[in-house]
Amino acid sequence: xxxxxxxxDFSVTAVNAFxxxxxxxxxxxxxxxxxxxIELPVLHDSLIMPVLNFEQQLLTELxxxxxxxxxxxxxxxxxxxxxxxxxIEFGVPSKVIQNYVREQSIDIIIMGSxxxxxIKEFFIGSNAxxxxxxxxxxxxxxxxxxxxxxxxxxxxxTLDLENQDDLVxxxxxxxxxxxxxxxxxxxxxxxxxxxxxLNMDRLxxxxxxxxxxxxxxxxxxxxxxxxxxxxxxNTVKGNLIAMGTHGRTGxxxxxxxxxxxxxxxxxxxxxxxxxMNEELVEA
Numbered sequence: 001x002x003x004x005x006x007x008x009d010f011s012v013t014a015v016n017a018f019x020x021x022x023x024x025x026x027x028x029x030x031x032x033x034x035x036x037x038i039e040l041p042v043l044h045d046s047l048i049m050p051v052l053n054f055e056q057q058l059l060t061e062l063x064x065x066x067x068x069x070x071x072x073x074x075x076x077x078x079x080x081x082x083x084x085x086x087x088i089e090f091g092v093p094s095k096v097i098q099n100y101v102r103e104q105s106i107d108i109i110i111m112g113s114x115x116x117x118x119i120k121e122f123f124i125g126s127n128a129x130x131x132x133x134x135x136x137x138x139x140x141x142x143x144x145x146x147x148x149x150x151x152x153x154x155x156x157x158t159l160d161l162e163n164q165d166d167l168v169x170x171x172x173x174x175x176x177x178x179x180x181x182x183x184x185x186x187x188x189x190x191x192x193x194x195x196x197x198l199n200m201d202r203l204x205x206x207x208x209x210x211x212x213x214x215x216x217x218x219x220x221x222x223x224x225x226x227x228x229x230x231x232x233x234n235t236v237k238g239n240l241i242a243m244g245t246h247g248r249t250g251x252x253x254x255x256x257x258x259x260x261x262x263x264x265x266x267x268x269x270x271x272x273x274x275x276m277n278e279e280l281v282e283a
Contacts, residue, residue, distance in 0.1 A: 001177060002030035005106040007037065007097055007131070010069055013112025016145035019077050021110045022084075023148060028177070030107075030235050034074070035100055036066050037093040064211055076186040094130040101137055109139045113264060132245060132261055138170060138274045141264050146239065150178040150270070154238035156185050156229045159202040161209055163276070167244045168210045174242060175214070182215040183236050187228035189221075226262045234268055240270040 006021045008014045021032045039141045070086045078084055089096045101109065109131060132139050153175055175182045184207065196219050203217040216236070222228030233241055245260035260273045 001022055001025075001028045001108050003033065003105060003107045004028075004030055005033045005035060005097070005101060005104070005109045005110050006108070007035050007093065008070065008073070009036070009093075010073070011112060011114070013114055015073060015077070015112070017110050017112040017142055018073060019145050020140075020142060022078060022080070022082055024110065025082050026080060031085060033087065033100075033106065034070055035097065036070060037096045038062050038066060038088065038090050040090055053079060059090070083162060085190045093217065094134065097131055098134055098136070101135065106137055108137055109135055111139065111141055113141045132264060132273050133258065133275070135275060136214055138174075138272055140240075140270060140272045142270045143268050146270055148239075150180050150239045152183060152236055152238045152240075153178070153180045153272075154183045154185060154229070154233045154236065154241045156232075156241070156243060157206070159186060159199075159206045160207065164210075164244075167276055169243050172210070172212070172271060174240075178240075180239070181213075182212060183218055183232075183238065184215055185214070185218040185220055185229070185232050187210060187220050187222060187232070189223060189225050189227050189228065191225075196256050224234045226261060226266065229259075229263055230267045230269075233267070238269060240272055241267065242272045243274075244276045245273050 001024055004021045004025055006014070006018045008018060018032070018034060024030070025032050065086050067086070070088070074084050074086070087100065089100070100106070104183065111131060132141065134273075152153070153171070155171055171182070184203060186203060188194065188196075188199060199219050200217065205218070206212075207215060207217060220228050220232040220235075224233060229241060232238075241263060243260045243263065245258055260271070264271045264273070
């Protein structure tokens with residue numbers, strides 16, 4: 001976690017993410033990249049061509065104001081004088097973030113989220129949700145500032161053994177970085193029910209296959225997968241939930257949803273996610 005990106009919209013949750021990123025950078029001896037995206041309104045005289053062009057003076061003023069606010073945040077919270085790189089861009093936040101990750105070879109995105117619920121969650125979602133869905137690097141989402149330490153990482157999994165190497169390797173690195181205990185859990189719901197004896201055999205095989213260390217193996221029964229993950233996390237005093245996500249988009253996403261994004265929206269715990277190439281990790 002040497003190069004940490006924090007998208008900053010100056011909200012309380014974004015500032016909380018910056019503070020946690022500073023703590024993480026102090027531990028890794030890394031740098032924090034603080035990115036603010038100015039999203040400009042655009043009017044259209046057709047379905048294709050925009051007609052509203054902002055004068056350069058206005059763009060300059062917006063950028064200068066954002067620079068001043070970034071500097072204020074850095075001055076207030078970066079007491080240790082850690083390396084912080086600032087950048088201001090114009091555009092659609094989720095797309096700008098994707099491009100910036102590639103350009104700067106970012107290792108992880110740490111960002112705040114207000115969450116979303118009801119109709120807004122189904123049709124729109126949050127910026128954090130969009131980043132989680134499309135990021136090419138791990139994303140850690142939080143709502144409240146967490147001083148730490150992270151001692152318990154919850155790792156819900158379907159226990160598939162194919163195409164999981166990349167995800168599990170990253171989760172093991174996360175565990176090693178924080179020196180935390182890993183709690184691997186199978187959430188047993190009516191839709192994916194299996195006897196405990198079979199589930200425990202699969203858990204043991206999973207742990208042996210990936211040579212896990214300092215871990216527990218768990219089966220948690222619940223009627224709802226998302227709530228089961230959150231409630232199990234509470235029982236083991238989990239600080240962070242680590243999950244793989246599929247990155248579905250469009251109508252497929254609306255119909256099938258994303259378990260990771262739903263958990264991000266509905267828990268106050270830290271949620272670490274990684275987009276898988278294969279859609280095998282979550283139910």
